Amino acid sequence: PYHGGVSNSFVITRSFSHMYRMVKEALHERANLLEIAPHLSAPLPIMLPVYKWWQLPYYWVGIKLYDLVAGSQCLKSSYVLSKSRALELFPMLRKDKLVGAIVYYDGQHNDARMNLAIALTAARYGAAIANYTEVVHLLKKMDPESGKSRVYGARCRDVLTGQEFDVKAKCVINATGPFTDSVRKMDEREVSNICQPSAGVHIVMPGYYSPDNMGLLDPSTSDGRVIFFLPWQKMTIAGTTDTATEVTHHPIPTEEDINFILTEVRNYLSCDVEVRRGDVLAAWSGIRPLVTDPNSKDTQSISRNHVVHVSDSGLVTIAGGKWTTYRSMAQDTIDAAVKSHNLQASPCKTVGLLLQGAEGWSPTLYIRLVQDYGLENEVAQHLANTFGDKAFEVAKLAQVTGKRWPIVGKRLVSEFPYIESEIEYAVGEYACTAVDIIARRTRLAFLNVQAADEALPRIIEIMGKKLRWSEQKKKEELATAKKFLYYEMGYKARSEQLTDRSEITLSPGDIDRYKKRFHMFDKEGKGFITILDVQSVLESINLQINESALHEILNEVDLNKNGQVELNEFLQLMTAIQKGYVSGSRLAVLMKAAEENIHQREVISVDRSCGGL
Numbered sequence: 221p222y223h224g225g226v227s228n229s230f231v232i233t234r235s236f237s238h239m240y241r242m243v244k245e246a247l248h249e250r251a252n253l254l255e256i257a258p259h260l261s262a263p264l265p266i267m268l269p270v271y272k273w274w275q276l277p278y279y280w281v282g283i284k285l286y287d288l289v290a291g292s293q294c295l296k297s298s299y300v301l302s303k304s305r306a307l308e309l310f311p312m313l314r315k316d317k318l319v320g321a322i323v324y325y326d327g328q329h330n331d332a333r334m335n336l337a338i339a340l341t342a343a344r345y346g347a348a349i350a351n352y353t354e355v356v357h358l359l360k361k362m363d364p365e366s367g368k369s370r371v372y373g374a375r376c377r378d379v380l381t382g383q384e385f386d387v388k389a390k391c392v393i394n395a396t397g398p399f400t401d402s403v404r405k406m407d408e409r410e411v412s413n414i415c416q417p418s419a420g421v422h423i424v425m426p427g428y429y430s431p432d433n434m435g436l437l438d439p440s441t442s443d444g445r446v447i448f449f450l451p452w453q454k455m456t457i458a459g460t461t462d463t464a465t466e467v468t469h470h471p472i473p474t475e476e477d478i479n480f481i482l483t484e485v486r487n488y489l490s491c492d493v494e495v496r497r498g499d500v501l502a503a504w505s506g507i508r509p510l511v512t513d514p515n516s517k518d519t520q521s522i523s524r525n526h527v528v529h530v531s532d533s534g535l536v537t538i539a540g541g542k543w544t545t546y547r548s549m550a551q552d553t554i555d556a557a558v559k560s561h562n563l564q565a566s567p568c569k570t571v572g573l574l575l576q577g578a579e580g581w582s583p584t585l586y587i588r589l590v591q592d593y594g595l596e597n598e599v600a601q602h603l604a605n606t607f608g609d610k611a612f613e614v615a616k617l618a619q620v621t622g623k624r625w626p627i628v629g630k631r632l633v634s635e636f637p638y639i640e641s642e643i644e645y646a647v648g649e650y651a652c653t654a655v656d657i658i659a660r661r662t663r664l665a666f667l668n669v670q671a672a673d674e675a676l677p678r679i680i681e682i683m684g685k686k687l688r689w690s691e692q693k694k695k696e697e698l699a700t701a702k703k704f705l706y707y708e709m710g711y712k713a714r715s716e717q718l719t720d721r722s723e724i725t726l727s728p729g730d731i732d733r734y735k736k737r738f739h740m741f742d743k744e745g746k747g748f749i750t751i752l753d754v755q756s757v758l759e760s761i762n763l764q765i766n767e768s769a770l771h772e773i774l775n776e777v778d779l780n781k782n783g784q785v786e787l788n789e790f791l792q793l794m795t796a797i798q799k800g801y802v803s804g805s806r807l808a809v810l811m812k813a814a815e816e817n818i819h820q821r822e823v824i825s826v827d828r829s830c831g832g833l
Contacts, residue, residue: 242525243289249545250327251293256574257337259581259608261329263295264450266435267310268322269488276300276320283324298324309434312489323434328450331543332660333606336649338546340576351650352379358406359386360533371407371535380652391561393553394537398467398507407535414527415539417467418508421477422459423500423710424667429456429485429493438488447484455501455667458485462508471505475713478503496800497717502669503710511540528552530560547571577608589615594627602637607645617641632675638662643682654680654701665704669711674772676701717801720779722792725799734794737815738787748784750774754810761817773806 254261268283270276283298299322306321307313313321343349359373373388394403400415430436435450449458461477478500486495513527526541526549538553551568558565581604589600593615603611618628618641629639643651646661657679658665664672676698684694705711726734741749741757751770758765765773777785777793785807796802 240289243286245548246542246544247290247293249548252547252571253329253544254295254327255572257329257334257578257608259577259605260334260337260575261327263325264328264435265296265323265325265433266437266448266450267301267306268324268437268439269306269310269313270319270321271317273319276322279322283322286324295325295327298322310431310436312429312431312493313436314488314490326435327544328435328452329543330606330663332663334543334575336660337575337577340649341573344576349650350376350378352652353377354379355403355406356384358392358403358535359388360407369533371531371533390563391557392535393557394535395553397539398509400509400511400537400539402467404531404535404537407531407533411531412514414512414514414529415467416510416512417465418510419463419465419471419477419505420460420508421473421481421503421505422457423473423478423481424452424502425456425458425499426501427451427454427456429489429495429499436488438484441484442487447481449485453663453667465505465507467507470708471507472707473503473505473710473713475716477505478710478713494800496803498714498796498801498803500710500714502666503713504666504708509540526552528556530556534561536560577610580609585609585611593618593629594625595629596626596637599626599629599631599637599639603639603642614639614641614645617644632662632664632678633671636662636664636667636671638664638675640678640682643679644686647683647686651683654683654697655704657683658701659704659709665709669705669709669714672709673702673705673711718777718779718793718796720789720792722796724788724791724795726791726795730794730798731791734791735787737811738790740815740818741811742787748786749790750784757814757818758810761814763814773810776805777807 254263268279270279280300287294287298301309301321301323303315303318303320306318307315309323310321339349353376356375356377358371359375360369360371362368363370371392372390373386374392375384376387377384394400394407396403398415398417401411401413404411404414430449430451432451432454435448438447438449441447445462447458448460449456451457458481461480463477465471479497482495482497482500489495511527514529526545527537527539529537529539531537536553536557538549541549547570551570554565554568557563585608586597586600586604589595589603589611590597592612593600595603595615595618600611603614607614615628618639619630620628621630629641632638632640632643642662643657646657649661651657651661654676655665658672658675664675680689680694680697680701683689683697689697706715724731738749739745741753743753743756751767751774754770754774755765755767774785775781777789779789779792780786790807793802793805793808797805797808
């Protein structure tokens with residue numbers, strides 16, 4: 221028993237030591253990320269709600285250890301909040317059972333733009349980079365000295381043109397995330413898999429679900445998974461799930477995963493806040509590449525850290541890891557490549573190396589954009605915090621609006637600060653497809669899938685002109701982008717909330733009320749309404765909406781797509797709104813506003829009745 225105790229102590233000590241090193245590394249890299257890309261990253265306070273008294277000291281000790289490990293790199297010291305103070309900072313929280321909260325500081329960044337900034341910075345320092353390129357097979361030859369087959373390059377394919385070409389190198393590095401094993405098997409067909417992919421689903425909801433500058437982390441969900449709830453791009457992002465999955469180029473969020481997140485969110489938000497399925501503006505699934513270390517004898521252990529492995533043929537594989545530690549992962553990989561291939565290299569210089577856009581950036585740079593170019597304040601802030609000091613180049617491309625204000629910068633969609641000149645600029649930054657624009661240059665697809673869909677025609681028109689696309693190519697791009705939004709960004713799951721098979725569960729009183737509202741538009745008693753019916757009513761209350769906009773509004777509710785909205789479809793819509801499956805229906809709001817306007821006109825005012833005398 222004593223010997224067993226020593227063994228267990230050793231395992232615990234080793235585990236603690238490993239965890240300490242992981243946290244220390246992550247905190248060092250987080251501090252570096254905030255330094256080298258200040259325009260793309262920022263500290264974010266995160267609240268841990270506490271619902272049991274015993275959890276308070278438990279969480280507090282953990283967070284203080286976190287601060288201690290961070291040392292001089294601690295963003296701000298964590299602190300404990302009383303119940304009243306916690307509700308003041310996060311008023312959406314459930315009041316019942318809440319004991320207090322603990323707040324700690326972490327970092328948040330624009331991941332897509334960060335990825336691009338790293339690539340552009342590498343290119344600036346001499347790297348040759350290629351987009352939309354896949355490896356067909358590895359190039360190998362026999363090494364006369366060792367008598368072993370060695371990897372000396374790769375056969376690649378441009379997936380946009382189908383052209384194939386060879387890339388030769390002294391060392392080949394496999395850094396392909398969830399596709400790690402497919403490349404390893406090109407090197408050695410019988411090699412065991414080390415990557416164990418896990419699916420994480422995220423959803424985006426309106427910004428009013430969270431405070432502007434306070435995130436929430438729930439470490440004790442119903443099934444033990446951690447759920448976060450964070451302000452992001454003036455919206456609210458929630459996630460994540462953690463389930464085994466197959467590796468695919470096109471991961472799809474499931475309705476089950478979306479509802480799991482919504483259920484957990486309902487558990488810690490106030491009952492006054494109705495968490496509606498219809499408020500999910502976008503949803504997507506990502507693949508987390510957890511790995512088993514091939515260098516370890518314990519083949520069952522899953523590493524949440526990164527693993528570097530060099531095969532007998534010289535293929536260097538880097539797998540696992542996370543966004544925060546990308547730079548140290550790269551350093552460890554290059555160190556392994558230099559050592560295993562006897563390469564000549566100077567010490568790593570990437571700590572403190574500013575990324576593209578950071579050189580001349582300051583928190584007040586956006587003011588110069590407003591003053592020098594006449595951009596809207598929100599647009600200027602977006603450009604400065606996305607492109608850094610390169611924002612001036614985007615502003616120079618912005619076209620004059622012809623309005624008094626803003627002078628330049630036409631938005632793609634009214635509710636988001638993305639402007640048309642960003643598309644032209646993005647083409648110069650390797651954007652090749654419409655999906656690149658809505659998902660990887662702007663974040664429209666991630667913030668509001670319907671807004672992204674509405675912006676597509678204009679995006680394709682601008683890209684088509686810049687890249688000289690044919691009409692056929694434009695149609696293909698539109699179809700591909702719509703398919704991407706429908707399946708991979710949650711548009712399908714969103715649209716299925718209202719179908720021609722949706723059940724009507726309204727009360728008799730509600731049905732009568734909504735029938736009266738419907739018949740205000742269907743004056744002839746046809747049983748359906750058309751664009752002409754809606755236009756007629758709107759004109760009677762002096763409200764003008766153009767025909768194309770009305771067509772879009774009715775099309776959202778026209779479930780059988782016959783060009784008209786039947787009474788049954790309208791009642792299905794009102795049921796879905798009442799249940800929270802659908803939110804923000806333009807037709808429902810328009811009809812209610814028209815009803816109220818007409819009703820007010822029918823009531824005789826006190827003035828018209830001579831003061832009631």
